[in-house]
Amino acid sequence: MKKVLLHICCGVCAFACINYLKEKGFYVEGFFYNPNISPHEEYLKRRDAANDVCGITSIKLNEGKYNSRDWDNICSVYRNEPEGGKRCNFCYDFRLAETFRVTIASGFDSFATTLSISPHKKSKIISDVGMAIAPEYFMAIDFKKNDGFKKTIALAKTYNIYRQNYCGCAYSIG
Numbered sequence: 001m002k003k004v005l006l007h008i009c010c011g012v013c014a015f016a017c018i019n020y021l022k023e024k025g026f027y028v029e030g031f032f033y034n035p036n037i038s039p040h041e042e043y044l045k046r047r048d049a050a051n052d053v054c055g056i057t058s059i060k061l062n063e064g065k066y067n068s069r070d071w072d073n074i075c076s077v078y079r080n081e082p083e084g085g086k087r088c089n090f091c092y093d094f095r096l097a098e099t100f101r102v103t104i105a106s107g108f109d110s111f112a113t114t115l116s117i118s119p120h121k122k123s124k125i126i127s128d129v130g131m132a133i134a135p136e137y138f139m140a141i142d143f144k145k146n147d148g149f150k151k152t153i154a155l156a157k158t159y160n161i162y163r164q165n166y167c168g169c170a171y172s173i174g
C-alpha cells in the first residue's frame, strides 16, 4: 500500500482530504507543520483540532517544529503583500519543503497538502510549488474539486471542530 504524508494546515481542511486519500486506498499519516500560525495560542488550537480529526479518521498525526522565527525571517519581507500574493508562495514553499524532507526521512512514498481545499487558495500555485520541490513525490491534488470544501465544512460542523477566521500569519489578521 502506498504511504502518503499529508501536510495538514488545520482540522477543518483535513477532514475531506484524509477521507479522499483513504478512499483511494492509500495509507495516510498527517503532518502538522505550520510555523506561520500566529499567535502561538492559535497554533495550539489548530493543532489540537487537527489531532481531533486524525483521531476521528483513525490516522496518526505527526507534529513538526514551531520554528516561527525562521518562517518570519523569510516571509516578513513580504509583510505588505495581500493574501494570495508573494508572501503566500514563500509560505507554501516553506511548509511543503519540510513536508518533503520528512516524507523522505520517514520512508513515505508521496506527500500532499490540505492547503488546496481552501477556496481562498489557488490550487495551481500550490501545485507549482509542490512540483518545484519534488515532482516525483508531490501529489498535485485539487482537494476542493467535487465539493471537497463543502464536504469538509459539513464534517467539521458535525464533529464541532474548531474553525479559525483568518488564514494564519500575523499579517493575515484583521
Ligand code: SF4
Pocket: 036, 037, 075, 083, 084, 087, 088, 089, 091, 092, 167, 168, 169, 170, 171, 172
Ligand atoms: S496569508 Fe496564509 S498562506 Fe499567506 S503567508 Fe499568511 S499564513 Fe501563509
